[in-house]
Amino acid sequence: xxxxxxxxxxxxxxxxxxxxxxxxxxxxxxxxxxxxxxxxxxxxxxxxxxxxxxxxxxxxxxxxxxxxxxxxxxxxxxxxxxxxxxxxxxxxxxxxxxxxxxxxxxxxxxxx
Amino acid sequence: xxxxxxxxxxxxxxxxxxxxxxxxxxxxxxxxxxxxxxxxxxxxxxxxxxxxxxxxxxxxxxxxxxxxxxxxxxxxxxxxxxxxxxxxxxxxxxxxxxxxxxxxxxxxxxxxxxxx
Numbered sequence: 001x002x003x004x005x006x007x008x009x010x011x012x013x014x015x016x017x018x019x020x021x022x023x024x025x026x027x028x029x030x031x032x033x034x035x036x037x038x039x040x041x042x043x044x045x046x047x048x049x050x051x052x053x054x055x056x057x058x059x060x061x062x063x064x065x066x067x068x069x070x071x072x073x074x075x076x077x078x079x080x081x082x083x084x085x086x087x088x089x090x091x092x093x094x095x096x097x098x099x100x101x102x103x104x105x106x107x108x109x110x111x112x
Numbered sequence: 113x114x115x116x117x118x119x120x121x122x123x124x125x126x127x128x129x130x131x132x133x134x135x136x137x138x139x140x141x142x143x144x145x146x147x148x149x150x151x152x153x154x155x156x157x158x159x160x161x162x163x164x165x166x167x168x169x170x171x172x173x174x175x176x177x178x179x180x181x182x183x184x185x186x187x188x189x190x191x192x193x194x195x196x197x198x199x200x201x202x203x204x205x206x207x208x209x210x211x212x213x214x215x216x217x218x219x220x221x222x223x224x225x226x227x228x
Contacts, residue, residue: 043219102154
């Protein structure tokens with residue numbers, strides 16, 4: 001079964017607000033995590049990644065937080081824009097394993 | 113824009129047809145992948161090539177046949193597919209195999225396949 005999952009299938013936020021997308025994983029051997037954004041009709045686009053020896057990483061308007069104690073990953077998007085509307089997947093890799101394991105995905109909807 | 117290029121973007125084929133999906137990357141990556149994605153589902157790994165050799169086959173039926181002619185190209189040959197094989201087929205690449213932490217995997221835009 002899947003070792004990575006998401007709490008909410010759909011998240012609706014107002015334009016300009018911050019959004020938080022959550023992800024839970026079960027494999028304690030996971031050592032690398034990636035967030036992807038997938039717009040309708042397109043392939044997954046890399047957003048940000050984090051290694052297991054870190055607990056926070058920031059990019060442009062995005063922050064990924066990793067809590068290894070509770071096996072929880074989150075993606076924070078600041079000042080959401082209409083272009084942020086997409087499905088967001090978390091994915092993980094376990095050390096030595098091949099193949100990204102994806103979570104189910106959260107559909108982020110930005111309301112005007 | 114992704115640097116992994118997939119063709120064709122859309123393909124409709126009959127169950128007796130033979131067709132191929134093509135993928136190309138010029139980032140010097142040595143690992144390439146095929147994923148399958150059904151509607152409203154996450155991508156699922158099918159094949160992994162590392163240094164032009166098949167290293168992972170996730171129990172994919174033989175009607176899907178991958179080929180890696182060189183380090184920049186990856187093909188997926190299709191024969192005698194079933195309607196349930198209709199999906200988005202994604203190609204991806206990375207510098208090395210996915211087992212290396214921090215080894216970013218980049219996806220193409222995918223080929224939409226419909227089997228009729």
